[in-house]
Amino acid sequence: MSGLTLAKAPTQEHLQTFEHRGFVVIDDMLSIDELDRYGVAVDEAVAKRTRWDKRKLKDRSRYEQSFRQCINLWEDAPTVRPLTFHPRIGGVAAALIRADAVRIWHDQALYKESDGRETDPHLDHDYWAIEEPRTVTAWIPFDGSTETTGAMGYVPGSHKFDITKIANIFTGSGFDLENGDEARGVAPEFINVPRGSVAFHHGRTIHLAHPNQSDRTRRVHTVIFFADGCTRRDATHPSVDRMGVPVGAPIRGPVTPIAWPLPDGRFPDPPPLPDPLRPGWPGWPKTSPDWEPNNVS
Numbered sequence: 001m002s003g004l005t006l007a008k009a010p011t012q013e014h015l016q017t018f019e020h021r022g023f024v025v026i027d028d029m030l031s032i033d034e035l036d037r038y039g040v041a042v043d044e045a046v047a048k049r050t051r052w053d054k055r056k057l058k059d060r061s062r063y064e065q066s067f068r069q070c071i072n073l074w075e076d077a078p079t080v081r082p083l084t085f086h087p088r089i090g091g092v093a094a095a096l097i098r099a100d101a102v103r104i105w106h107d108q109a110l111y112k113e114s115d116g117r118e119t120d121p122h123l124d125h126d127y128w129a130i131e132e133p134r135t136v137t138a139w140i141p142f143d144g145s146t147e148t149t150g151a152m153g154y155v156p157g158s159h160k161f162d163i164t165k166i167a168n169i170f171t172g173s174g175f176d177l178e179n180g181d182e183a184r185g186v187a188p189e190f191i192n193v194p195r196g197s198v199a200f201h202h203g204r205t206i207h208l209a210h211p212n213q214s215d216r217t218r219r220v221h222t223v224i225f226f227a228d229g230c231t232r233r234d235a236t237h238p239s240v241d242r243m244g245v246p247v248g249a250p251i252r253g254p255v256t257p258i259a260w261p262l263p264d265g266r267f268p269d270p271p272p273l274p275d276p277l278r279p280g281w282p283g284w285p286k287t288s289p290d291w292e293p294n295n296v297s
Contacts, residue, residue, distance in 0.1 A: 102228060153191070225260075238278070
């Protein structure tokens with residue numbers, strides 16, 4: 001460790017904050033050495049996944065202008081694996097959703113480039129094929145985050161709003177927090193996350209992000225965890241489709257391995273690559289640069 005004393009987490013205050021507000025920032029989760037090392041690892045993985053995409057920011061879809069999204073880097077980038085399965089982060093995630101063990105739904109890099117547009121208001125859980133709302137995302141900014149660089153905003157308590165509407169951020173503009181019923185009139189709180197800290201939010205918490213008005217990319221790696229024992233709902237998603245998990249069955253297998261506690265203290269082996277390959281997912285890009293970009297959830 002260098003330049004940082006790691007904190008004991010989560011505290012009772014952290015647990016209560018997450019329970020009542022649906023999000024919490026926990027300081028001093030990663031050392032400076034770890035941030036430097038993992039930041040380079042994710043940078044290289046993102047560059048490899050996106051090397052054929054030469055489009056300028058303005059030429060991408062509305063969704064893609066919010067960030068470059070690279071999913072399940074742990075599968076084809078071995079140097080990213082220790083971050084995705086970091087025991088401190090996984091242990092906190094398990095404690096926040098009060099699970100004895102947690103699995104990974106997927107990890108992803110969300111790199112909001114300079115001039116990248118805002119991330120529209122939404123909640124994550126409805127995009128996933130998980131029945132039970134026992135999910136939490138760890139949001140890890142390698143350089144910290146500020147309102148200028150694209151800080152996240154959260155609607156406090158929205159994980160308990162029982163929202164049935166699904167936000168379309170892929171081709172639309174997400175929830176209408178000013179005129180819609182989704183936010184119940186509660187304004188989002190934008191949170192600056194110091195370097196070394198990790199922000200955790202519940203899978204049903206409404207969140208969004210500012211545009212990146214700085215001259216550098218907002219580099220963020222996220223990991224989505226769910227409680228071991230959660231089952232598949234009647235929806236499609238590569239995380240369950242790749243394993244052929246039946247509707248109603250527990251979600252378990254090599255695509256969604258146990259993230260904490262790690263069995264025998266070992267990182268899981270990656271599963272076979274998706275078939276077919278998809279933009280942003282493991283194994284991409286194909287051997288030819290001749291491809292048509294499309295959105296992925």
